[in-house]
Amino acid sequence: MSTSSKLPRLVISAGEPAGIGPDVVLAASQRDWPAELVVIADRGMMEARAALLGLSTRFIAYNLDIERISNAGTLSVLHEPLAVSAAPAQVESQNAAGVLAALKRAVQGCMDGEFDAMVTAPVNKAVIADSGVSFSGHTEYLAELTETPQVVMLLAANDLRVALATTHIPLAAVPTAINQSLLLDVLRVMDADLKSKFGIASPQISVLGLNPHAGEGGHLGMEDIEVIEPALQAAKSEGINVSGPWPADTAFNKRLSDQTDAYLAMYHDQGLPVLKYASFGAAVNVTLGLPIIRTSVDHGTAFDLAGTGDADPSSFFAAVESALDLVRVR
Incomplete structure:
Protein backbone atom coordinates (compact mmCIF):
# COMPACT_ATOMS: atom_id res chain seq x y z
CA MET A 1 0.00 0.00 0.00
CA SER A 2 1.23 3.47 -0.85
CA THR A 3 -0.19 6.92 -0.25
CA SER A 4 1.19 10.12 -1.63
CA SER A 5 -0.12 13.41 -2.90
CA LYS A 6 2.43 13.03 -5.71
CA LEU A 7 0.97 9.78 -7.06
CA PRO A 8 -0.46 10.20 -10.55
CA ARG A 9 -4.25 10.04 -10.63
CA LEU A 10 -5.64 8.11 -13.59
CA VAL A 11 -9.33 8.31 -14.45
CA ILE A 12 -10.92 5.24 -16.02
CA SER A 13 -14.15 4.92 -17.95
CA ALA A 14 -15.57 1.42 -17.50
CA GLY A 15 -17.08 1.40 -20.99
CA GLU A 16 -20.10 -0.64 -22.04
CA PRO A 17 -21.55 -2.07 -18.78
CA ALA A 18 -22.73 -5.28 -20.46
CA GLY A 19 -19.25 -5.99 -21.81
CA ILE A 20 -15.89 -6.89 -20.32
CA GLY A 21 -14.96 -3.30 -19.45
CA PRO A 22 -15.99 -3.63 -15.80
CA ASP A 23 -14.20 -7.00 -15.61
CA VAL A 24 -10.82 -5.72 -16.79
CA VAL A 25 -11.10 -2.60 -14.61
CA LEU A 26 -11.75 -4.80 -11.58
CA ALA A 27 -8.81 -7.01 -12.54
CA ALA A 28 -6.61 -3.90 -12.60
CA SER A 29 -7.83 -2.94 -9.14
CA GLN A 30 -6.30 -6.13 -7.75
CA ARG A 31 -2.81 -4.80 -8.51
CA ASP A 32 -0.90 -2.16 -6.57
CA TRP A 33 -0.13 0.52 -9.16
CA PRO A 34 2.14 3.54 -8.69
CA ALA A 35 -0.98 5.65 -9.19
CA GLU A 36 -4.50 6.15 -7.92
CA LEU A 37 -7.09 4.59 -10.21
CA VAL A 38 -10.47 6.33 -10.27
CA VAL A 39 -13.22 4.62 -12.22
CA ILE A 40 -16.26 6.56 -13.41
CA ALA A 41 -19.10 4.04 -13.39
CA ASP A 42 -22.29 3.00 -11.67
CA ARG A 43 -21.09 1.83 -8.26
CA GLY A 44 -23.87 -0.74 -7.87
CA MET A 45 -22.98 -2.27 -11.24
CA MET A 46 -19.30 -2.48 -10.30
CA GLU A 47 -20.10 -4.05 -6.93
CA ALA A 48 -22.39 -6.61 -8.56
CA ARG A 49 -19.77 -7.52 -11.16
CA ALA A 50 -17.07 -7.89 -8.49
CA ALA A 51 -19.34 -10.25 -6.55
CA LEU A 52 -20.08 -12.26 -9.69
CA LEU A 53 -16.35 -12.59 -10.38
CA GLY A 54 -15.59 -13.54 -6.78
CA LEU A 55 -13.48 -10.44 -6.11
CA SER A 56 -13.46 -8.87 -2.65
CA THR A 57 -12.77 -5.39 -3.98
CA ARG A 58 -13.02 -2.52 -1.52
CA PHE A 59 -14.83 0.40 -3.15
CA ILE A 60 -14.11 3.93 -1.96
CA ALA A 61 -16.16 6.96 -2.92
CA TYR A 62 -13.87 9.26 -4.93
CA ASN A 63 -12.91 12.46 -3.19
CA LEU A 64 -10.67 15.00 -4.90
CA ASP A 65 -9.52 16.43 -1.58
CA ILE A 66 -8.28 13.27 0.13
CA GLU A 67 -4.71 11.98 -0.20
CA ARG A 68 -4.17 9.86 -3.26
CA ILE A 69 -3.99 6.15 -2.50
CA SER A 70 -2.80 3.03 -4.30
CA ASN A 71 -3.72 -0.25 -2.69
CA ALA A 72 -4.26 -3.65 -4.30
CA GLY A 73 -7.90 -4.67 -3.90
CA THR A 74 -9.11 -1.07 -3.54
CA LEU A 75 -10.82 1.05 -6.20
CA SER A 76 -11.96 4.66 -6.07
CA VAL A 77 -15.36 5.13 -7.71
CA LEU A 78 -16.84 8.32 -9.09
CA HIS A 79 -20.49 7.29 -9.28
CA GLU A 80 -22.21 7.81 -12.64
CA PRO A 81 -25.64 6.16 -12.44
CA LEU A 82 -27.03 4.02 -15.23
CA ALA A 83 -30.60 4.41 -16.44
CA VAL A 84 -31.41 0.72 -15.92
CA SER A 85 -29.63 -2.11 -14.14
CA ALA A 86 -26.84 -3.73 -16.15
CA ALA A 87 -25.91 -7.39 -16.38
CA PRO A 88 -23.21 -9.16 -18.41
CA ALA A 89 -24.13 -9.63 -22.09
CA GLN A 90 -27.55 -8.00 -21.59
CA VAL A 91 -27.36 -4.91 -23.77
CA GLU A 92 -29.48 -1.92 -22.79
CA SER A 93 -29.31 1.06 -25.16
CA GLN A 94 -30.83 3.20 -22.40
CA ASN A 95 -27.48 3.00 -20.61
CA ALA A 96 -25.61 4.67 -23.49
CA ALA A 97 -26.21 8.09 -21.93
CA GLY A 98 -24.38 6.97 -18.78
CA VAL A 99 -21.46 5.63 -20.83
CA LEU A 100 -21.10 8.95 -22.66
CA ALA A 101 -21.53 10.95 -19.43
CA ALA A 102 -18.60 9.04 -17.92
CA LEU A 103 -16.43 9.95 -20.90
CA LYS A 104 -17.42 13.62 -20.64
CA ARG A 105 -16.60 13.71 -16.93
CA ALA A 106 -13.24 12.02 -17.49
CA VAL A 107 -12.28 14.45 -20.25
CA GLN A 108 -13.32 17.46 -18.21
CA GLY A 109 -11.30 16.25 -15.24
CA CYS A 110 -8.21 15.80 -17.41
CA MET A 111 -8.69 19.22 -19.03
CA ASP A 112 -8.96 20.83 -15.59
CA GLY A 113 -5.87 19.06 -14.24
CA GLU A 114 -7.87 16.99 -11.76
CA PHE A 115 -6.64 13.80 -13.46
CA ASP A 116 -3.25 13.19 -15.05
CA ALA A 117 -4.52 10.87 -17.80
CA MET A 118 -7.54 8.84 -18.82
CA VAL A 119 -7.78 5.16 -19.70
CA THR A 120 -10.87 3.89 -21.51
CA ALA A 121 -12.39 0.43 -21.49
CA PRO A 122 -14.23 -0.58 -24.68
CA VAL A 123 -17.62 0.78 -25.72
CA ASN A 124 -19.96 -0.64 -28.33
CA LYS A 125 -20.68 1.78 -31.17
CA ALA A 126 -23.86 -0.03 -32.22
CA VAL A 127 -25.38 0.18 -28.73
CA ILE A 128 -24.72 3.92 -28.57
CA ALA A 129 -26.08 4.42 -32.10
CA ASP A 130 -29.22 2.48 -31.15
CA SER A 131 -29.81 5.04 -28.39
CA GLY A 132 -30.14 7.74 -31.04
CA VAL A 133 -26.68 9.28 -30.66
CA SER A 134 -24.40 9.61 -33.68
CA PHE A 135 -21.16 7.97 -32.53
CA SER A 136 -18.35 6.69 -34.75
CA GLY A 137 -15.86 5.89 -32.02
CA HIS A 138 -13.91 6.99 -28.95
CA THR A 139 -11.29 8.84 -30.97
CA GLU A 140 -13.75 11.04 -32.83
CA TYR A 141 -15.87 11.65 -29.71
CA LEU A 142 -12.90 12.76 -27.63
CA ALA A 143 -11.83 15.11 -30.43
CA GLU A 144 -15.29 16.67 -30.31
CA LEU A 145 -15.27 17.01 -26.52
CA THR A 146 -11.85 18.67 -26.50
CA GLU A 147 -12.53 20.74 -29.64
CA THR A 148 -9.41 19.29 -31.24
CA PRO A 149 -9.36 19.79 -35.03
CA LEU A 290 -5.44 15.67 -27.82
CA PRO A 291 -4.52 18.22 -25.14
CA ILE A 292 -4.79 15.34 -22.64
CA ILE A 293 -3.32 11.85 -22.33
CA ARG A 294 -5.72 9.08 -23.34
CA THR A 295 -4.96 5.38 -23.74
CA SER A 296 -7.26 2.45 -24.33
CA VAL A 297 -7.43 -1.28 -24.99
CA ASP A 298 -6.98 -2.84 -28.42
CA HIS A 299 -10.16 -4.95 -28.27
CA GLY A 300 -13.93 -4.69 -28.14
CA THR A 301 -16.64 -5.37 -25.59
CA ALA A 302 -16.61 -9.21 -25.92
CA PHE A 303 -20.12 -9.71 -24.57
CA ASP A 304 -19.68 -13.48 -24.55
CA LEU A 305 -16.86 -13.19 -21.99
CA ALA A 306 -18.44 -10.59 -19.70
CA GLY A 307 -18.90 -11.81 -16.16
CA THR A 308 -17.33 -15.21 -16.87
CA GLY A 309 -13.90 -14.53 -15.42
CA ASP A 310 -12.33 -15.48 -18.76
CA ALA A 311 -11.68 -11.94 -20.04
CA ASP A 312 -7.96 -11.29 -20.55
CA PRO A 313 -7.03 -7.97 -18.88
CA SER A 314 -3.56 -7.79 -20.46
CA SER A 315 -4.40 -4.99 -22.89
CA PHE A 316 -6.04 -2.94 -20.14
CA PHE A 317 -2.98 -3.41 -17.92
CA ALA A 318 -0.82 -2.30 -20.85
CA ALA A 319 -3.06 0.75 -21.35
CA VAL A 320 -2.61 1.74 -17.69
CA GLU A 321 1.16 1.21 -17.92
CA SER A 322 1.31 3.23 -21.13
CA ALA A 323 -0.65 6.09 -19.56
CA LEU A 324 1.80 6.15 -16.65
CA ASP A 325 4.75 6.17 -19.08
CA LEU A 326 3.25 9.12 -20.95
CA VAL A 327 2.63 10.98 -17.69
CA ARG A 328 6.28 10.45 -16.72
CA VAL A 329 7.52 11.74 -20.10
CA ARG A 330 5.33 14.82 -19.80
Whole structure:
Protein backbone atom coordinates (compact mmCIF):
# COMPACT_ATOMS: atom_id res chain seq x y z
CA MET A 1 0.00 0.00 0.00
CA SER A 2 1.23 3.47 -0.85
CA THR A 3 -0.19 6.92 -0.25
CA SER A 4 1.19 10.12 -1.63
CA SER A 5 -0.12 13.41 -2.90
CA LYS A 6 2.43 13.03 -5.71
CA LEU A 7 0.97 9.78 -7.06
CA PRO A 8 -0.46 10.20 -10.55
CA ARG A 9 -4.25 10.04 -10.63
CA LEU A 10 -5.64 8.11 -13.59
CA VAL A 11 -9.33 8.31 -14.45
CA ILE A 12 -10.92 5.24 -16.02
CA SER A 13 -14.15 4.92 -17.95
CA ALA A 14 -15.57 1.42 -17.50
CA GLY A 15 -17.08 1.40 -20.99
CA GLU A 16 -20.10 -0.64 -22.04
CA PRO A 17 -21.55 -2.07 -18.78
CA ALA A 18 -22.73 -5.28 -20.46
CA GLY A 19 -19.25 -5.99 -21.81
CA ILE A 20 -15.89 -6.89 -20.32
CA GLY A 21 -14.96 -3.30 -19.45
CA PRO A 22 -15.99 -3.63 -15.80
CA ASP A 23 -14.20 -7.00 -15.61
CA VAL A 24 -10.82 -5.72 -16.79
CA VAL A 25 -11.10 -2.60 -14.61
CA LEU A 26 -11.75 -4.80 -11.58
CA ALA A 27 -8.81 -7.01 -12.54
CA ALA A 28 -6.61 -3.90 -12.60
CA SER A 29 -7.83 -2.94 -9.14
CA GLN A 30 -6.30 -6.13 -7.75
CA ARG A 31 -2.81 -4.80 -8.51
CA ASP A 32 -0.90 -2.16 -6.57
CA TRP A 33 -0.13 0.52 -9.16
CA PRO A 34 2.14 3.54 -8.69
CA ALA A 35 -0.98 5.65 -9.19
CA GLU A 36 -4.50 6.15 -7.92
CA LEU A 37 -7.09 4.59 -10.21
CA VAL A 38 -10.47 6.33 -10.27
CA VAL A 39 -13.22 4.62 -12.22
CA ILE A 40 -16.26 6.56 -13.41
CA ALA A 41 -19.10 4.04 -13.39
CA ASP A 42 -22.29 3.00 -11.67
CA ARG A 43 -21.09 1.83 -8.26
CA GLY A 44 -23.87 -0.74 -7.87
CA MET A 45 -22.98 -2.27 -11.24
CA MET A 46 -19.30 -2.48 -10.30
CA GLU A 47 -20.10 -4.05 -6.93
CA ALA A 48 -22.39 -6.61 -8.56
CA ARG A 49 -19.77 -7.52 -11.16
CA ALA A 50 -17.07 -7.89 -8.49
CA ALA A 51 -19.34 -10.25 -6.55
CA LEU A 52 -20.08 -12.26 -9.69
CA LEU A 53 -16.35 -12.59 -10.38
CA GLY A 54 -15.59 -13.54 -6.78
CA LEU A 55 -13.48 -10.44 -6.11
CA SER A 56 -13.46 -8.87 -2.65
CA THR A 57 -12.77 -5.39 -3.98
CA ARG A 58 -13.02 -2.52 -1.52
CA PHE A 59 -14.83 0.40 -3.15
CA ILE A 60 -14.11 3.93 -1.96
CA ALA A 61 -16.16 6.96 -2.92
CA TYR A 62 -13.87 9.26 -4.93
CA ASN A 63 -12.91 12.46 -3.19
CA LEU A 64 -10.67 15.00 -4.90
CA ASP A 65 -9.52 16.43 -1.58
CA ILE A 66 -8.28 13.27 0.13
CA GLU A 67 -4.71 11.98 -0.20
CA ARG A 68 -4.17 9.86 -3.26
CA ILE A 69 -3.99 6.15 -2.50
CA SER A 70 -2.80 3.03 -4.30
CA ASN A 71 -3.72 -0.25 -2.69
CA ALA A 72 -4.26 -3.65 -4.30
CA GLY A 73 -7.90 -4.67 -3.90
CA THR A 74 -9.11 -1.07 -3.54
CA LEU A 75 -10.82 1.05 -6.20
CA SER A 76 -11.96 4.66 -6.07
CA VAL A 77 -15.36 5.13 -7.71
CA LEU A 78 -16.84 8.32 -9.09
CA HIS A 79 -20.49 7.29 -9.28
CA GLU A 80 -22.21 7.81 -12.64
CA PRO A 81 -25.64 6.16 -12.44
CA LEU A 82 -27.03 4.02 -15.23
CA ALA A 83 -30.60 4.41 -16.44
CA VAL A 84 -31.41 0.72 -15.92
CA SER A 85 -29.63 -2.11 -14.14
CA ALA A 86 -26.84 -3.73 -16.15
CA ALA A 87 -25.91 -7.39 -16.38
CA PRO A 88 -23.21 -9.16 -18.41
CA ALA A 89 -24.13 -9.63 -22.09
CA GLN A 90 -27.55 -8.00 -21.59
CA VAL A 91 -27.36 -4.91 -23.77
CA GLU A 92 -29.48 -1.92 -22.79
CA SER A 93 -29.31 1.06 -25.16
CA GLN A 94 -30.83 3.20 -22.40
CA ASN A 95 -27.48 3.00 -20.61
CA ALA A 96 -25.61 4.67 -23.49
CA ALA A 97 -26.21 8.09 -21.93
CA GLY A 98 -24.38 6.97 -18.78
CA VAL A 99 -21.46 5.63 -20.83
CA LEU A 100 -21.10 8.95 -22.66
CA ALA A 101 -21.53 10.95 -19.43
CA ALA A 102 -18.60 9.04 -17.92
CA LEU A 103 -16.43 9.95 -20.90
CA LYS A 104 -17.42 13.62 -20.64
CA ARG A 105 -16.60 13.71 -16.93
CA ALA A 106 -13.24 12.02 -17.49
CA VAL A 107 -12.28 14.45 -20.25
CA GLN A 108 -13.32 17.46 -18.21
CA GLY A 109 -11.30 16.25 -15.24
CA CYS A 110 -8.21 15.80 -17.41
CA MET A 111 -8.69 19.22 -19.03
CA ASP A 112 -8.96 20.83 -15.59
CA GLY A 113 -5.87 19.06 -14.24
CA GLU A 114 -7.87 16.99 -11.76
CA PHE A 115 -6.64 13.80 -13.46
CA ASP A 116 -3.25 13.19 -15.05
CA ALA A 117 -4.52 10.87 -17.80
CA MET A 118 -7.54 8.84 -18.82
CA VAL A 119 -7.78 5.16 -19.70
CA THR A 120 -10.87 3.89 -21.51
CA ALA A 121 -12.39 0.43 -21.49
CA PRO A 122 -14.23 -0.58 -24.68
CA VAL A 123 -17.62 0.78 -25.72
CA ASN A 124 -19.96 -0.64 -28.33
CA LYS A 125 -20.68 1.78 -31.17
CA ALA A 126 -23.86 -0.03 -32.22
CA VAL A 127 -25.38 0.18 -28.73
CA ILE A 128 -24.72 3.92 -28.57
CA ALA A 129 -26.08 4.42 -32.10
CA ASP A 130 -29.22 2.48 -31.15
CA SER A 131 -29.81 5.04 -28.39
CA GLY A 132 -30.14 7.74 -31.04
CA VAL A 133 -26.68 9.28 -30.66
CA SER A 134 -24.40 9.61 -33.68
CA PHE A 135 -21.16 7.97 -32.53
CA SER A 136 -18.35 6.69 -34.75
CA GLY A 137 -15.86 5.89 -32.02
CA HIS A 138 -13.91 6.99 -28.95
CA THR A 139 -11.29 8.84 -30.97
CA GLU A 140 -13.75 11.04 -32.83
CA TYR A 141 -15.87 11.65 -29.71
CA LEU A 142 -12.90 12.76 -27.63
CA ALA A 143 -11.83 15.11 -30.43
CA GLU A 144 -15.29 16.67 -30.31
CA LEU A 145 -15.27 17.01 -26.52
CA THR A 146 -11.85 18.67 -26.50
CA GLU A 147 -12.53 20.74 -29.64
CA THR A 148 -9.41 19.29 -31.24
CA PRO A 149 -9.36 19.79 -35.03
CA GLN A 150 -7.05 16.88 -35.81
CA VAL A 151 -6.56 13.72 -33.77
CA VAL A 152 -4.79 10.55 -34.78
CA MET A 153 -5.46 6.99 -33.67
CA LEU A 154 -2.22 5.15 -32.93
CA LEU A 155 -1.88 1.58 -31.70
CA ALA A 156 1.36 0.62 -30.02
CA ALA A 157 2.88 -2.67 -28.96
CA ASN A 158 6.40 -2.34 -27.61
CA ASP A 159 8.38 -0.63 -30.41
CA LEU A 160 5.76 -1.21 -33.13
CA ARG A 161 3.48 1.78 -33.58
CA VAL A 162 0.83 2.14 -36.28
CA ALA A 163 -1.21 5.30 -36.80
CA LEU A 164 -4.20 5.75 -39.08
CA ALA A 165 -4.91 8.46 -41.63
CA THR A 166 -8.61 7.50 -41.61
CA THR A 167 -10.41 5.58 -38.89
CA HIS A 168 -13.97 4.31 -38.76
CA ILE A 169 -15.25 4.95 -42.27
CA PRO A 170 -16.31 2.51 -45.03
CA LEU A 171 -13.50 1.27 -47.23
CA ALA A 172 -15.22 2.74 -50.29
CA ALA A 173 -14.94 6.20 -48.74
CA VAL A 174 -11.20 6.03 -48.06
CA PRO A 175 -9.77 7.24 -51.40
CA THR A 176 -11.82 10.43 -51.39
CA ALA A 177 -11.19 11.04 -47.68
CA ILE A 178 -7.41 11.04 -48.17
CA ASN A 179 -6.00 14.33 -49.42
CA GLN A 180 -2.74 16.21 -49.10
CA SER A 181 -4.02 18.54 -46.39
CA LEU A 182 -5.25 15.65 -44.22
CA LEU A 183 -2.02 13.70 -44.54
CA LEU A 184 0.12 16.72 -43.73
CA ASP A 185 -2.00 17.49 -40.65
CA VAL A 186 -1.76 13.87 -39.48
CA LEU A 187 2.02 13.81 -39.97
CA ARG A 188 2.37 17.07 -38.02
CA VAL A 189 0.41 15.58 -35.11
CA MET A 190 2.41 12.36 -35.20
CA ASP A 191 5.74 14.20 -35.27
CA ALA A 192 4.77 16.53 -32.42
CA ASP A 193 3.34 13.83 -30.13
CA LEU A 194 6.06 11.27 -30.78
CA LYS A 195 8.40 13.97 -29.51
CA SER A 196 6.35 15.40 -26.64
CA LYS A 197 4.43 12.33 -25.41
CA PHE A 198 6.80 9.49 -26.29
CA GLY A 199 10.06 11.36 -25.79
CA ILE A 200 11.48 10.46 -29.23
CA ALA A 201 13.81 13.30 -30.18
CA SER A 202 13.80 12.78 -33.94
CA PRO A 203 10.96 10.40 -34.89
CA GLN A 204 11.13 8.48 -38.15
CA ILE A 205 7.72 7.96 -39.78
CA SER A 206 7.14 5.42 -42.56
CA VAL A 207 4.02 5.99 -44.66
CA LEU A 208 2.15 3.18 -46.40
CA GLY A 209 0.78 3.56 -49.92
CA LEU A 210 -2.95 3.36 -50.56
CA ASN A 211 -2.92 0.97 -53.51
CA PRO A 212 -1.27 -2.43 -53.98
CA HIS A 213 2.48 -1.99 -54.54
CA ALA A 214 1.98 1.71 -53.68
CA GLY A 215 0.27 2.15 -57.03
CA GLU A 216 2.94 0.40 -59.15
CA GLY A 217 4.01 3.65 -60.76
CA GLY A 218 0.42 4.67 -61.44
CA HIS A 219 -0.67 1.41 -63.08
CA LEU A 220 -2.66 0.40 -59.96
CA GLY A 221 -4.00 3.82 -59.03
CA MET A 222 -2.79 7.40 -59.05
CA GLU A 223 -3.41 8.36 -55.40
CA ASP A 224 0.08 7.40 -54.28
CA ILE A 225 1.65 9.68 -56.89
CA GLU A 226 -0.86 12.54 -56.91
CA VAL A 227 -1.81 12.72 -53.21
CA ILE A 228 0.58 10.87 -50.90
CA GLU A 229 3.94 11.78 -52.45
CA PRO A 230 3.25 15.56 -52.50
CA ALA A 231 2.10 15.38 -48.87
CA LEU A 232 5.35 13.66 -47.90
CA GLN A 233 7.39 16.28 -49.73
CA ALA A 234 5.53 19.04 -47.88
CA ALA A 235 6.18 17.27 -44.57
CA LYS A 236 9.88 16.94 -45.35
CA SER A 237 10.04 20.67 -46.12
CA GLU A 238 8.79 21.27 -42.55
CA GLY A 239 11.55 19.13 -41.08
CA ILE A 240 9.44 16.01 -40.48
CA ASN A 241 11.43 12.79 -40.99
CA VAL A 242 9.11 10.82 -43.25
CA SER A 243 9.58 8.18 -45.94
CA GLY A 244 7.35 6.38 -48.42
CA PRO A 245 4.88 5.65 -49.73
CA TRP A 246 5.83 2.04 -49.04
CA PRO A 247 3.91 -1.00 -50.35
CA ALA A 248 1.86 -2.15 -47.37
CA ASP A 249 2.51 -5.84 -47.95
CA THR A 250 6.28 -5.47 -47.43
CA ALA A 251 6.58 -2.35 -45.26
CA PHE A 252 6.73 -4.25 -41.98
CA ASN A 253 9.91 -6.11 -42.86
CA LYS A 254 12.70 -5.96 -40.30
CA ARG A 255 14.96 -3.73 -42.40
CA LEU A 256 12.39 -0.92 -42.54
CA SER A 257 10.86 -1.51 -39.11
CA ASP A 258 14.29 -1.15 -37.48
CA GLN A 259 14.43 2.37 -38.94
CA THR A 260 10.82 3.28 -38.10
CA ASP A 261 9.41 4.84 -34.93
CA ALA A 262 5.84 4.82 -36.27
CA TYR A 263 3.99 3.77 -39.40
CA LEU A 264 1.13 5.71 -40.95
CA ALA A 265 -1.49 3.48 -42.60
CA MET A 266 -4.12 4.90 -44.91
CA TYR A 267 -7.06 3.02 -43.42
CA HIS A 268 -8.11 0.96 -40.41
CA ASP A 269 -7.68 -2.56 -41.79
CA GLN A 270 -4.45 -1.83 -43.65
CA GLY A 271 -2.04 -1.48 -40.73
CA LEU A 272 -3.86 -2.82 -37.70
CA PRO A 273 -4.08 -6.51 -38.71
CA VAL A 274 -0.28 -6.66 -38.69
CA LEU A 275 -0.01 -5.07 -35.26
CA LYS A 276 -2.83 -7.13 -33.74
CA TYR A 277 -1.46 -10.36 -35.18
CA ALA A 278 1.88 -9.58 -33.59
CA SER A 279 0.52 -8.54 -30.21
CA PHE A 280 -3.23 -8.99 -29.77
CA GLY A 281 -4.18 -8.48 -26.15
CA ALA A 282 -1.03 -6.52 -25.40
CA ALA A 283 -1.40 -3.50 -27.68
CA VAL A 284 -2.51 -0.05 -26.55
CA ASN A 285 -4.59 2.56 -28.35
CA VAL A 286 -3.20 6.08 -27.86
CA THR A 287 -5.02 9.15 -29.18
CA LEU A 288 -2.50 11.64 -30.57
CA GLY A 289 -3.27 15.33 -30.91
CA LEU A 290 -5.44 15.67 -27.82
CA PRO A 291 -4.52 18.22 -25.14
CA ILE A 292 -4.79 15.34 -22.64
CA ILE A 293 -3.32 11.85 -22.33
CA ARG A 294 -5.72 9.08 -23.34
CA THR A 295 -4.96 5.38 -23.74
CA SER A 296 -7.26 2.45 -24.33
CA VAL A 297 -7.43 -1.28 -24.99
CA ASP A 298 -6.98 -2.84 -28.42
CA HIS A 299 -10.16 -4.95 -28.27
CA GLY A 300 -13.93 -4.69 -28.14
CA THR A 301 -16.64 -5.37 -25.59
CA ALA A 302 -16.61 -9.21 -25.92
CA PHE A 303 -20.12 -9.71 -24.57
CA ASP A 304 -19.68 -13.48 -24.55
CA LEU A 305 -16.86 -13.19 -21.99
CA ALA A 306 -18.44 -10.59 -19.70
CA GLY A 307 -18.90 -11.81 -16.16
CA THR A 308 -17.33 -15.21 -16.87
CA GLY A 309 -13.90 -14.53 -15.42
CA ASP A 310 -12.33 -15.48 -18.76
CA ALA A 311 -11.68 -11.94 -20.04
CA ASP A 312 -7.96 -11.29 -20.55
CA PRO A 313 -7.03 -7.97 -18.88
CA SER A 314 -3.56 -7.79 -20.46
CA SER A 315 -4.40 -4.99 -22.89
CA PHE A 316 -6.04 -2.94 -20.14
CA PHE A 317 -2.98 -3.41 -17.92
CA ALA A 318 -0.82 -2.30 -20.85
CA ALA A 319 -3.06 0.75 -21.35
CA VAL A 320 -2.61 1.74 -17.69
CA GLU A 321 1.16 1.21 -17.92
CA SER A 322 1.31 3.23 -21.13
CA ALA A 323 -0.65 6.09 -19.56
CA LEU A 324 1.80 6.15 -16.65
CA ASP A 325 4.75 6.17 -19.08
CA LEU A 326 3.25 9.12 -20.95
CA VAL A 327 2.63 10.98 -17.69
CA ARG A 328 6.28 10.45 -16.72
CA VAL A 329 7.52 11.74 -20.10
CA ARG A 330 5.33 14.82 -19.80
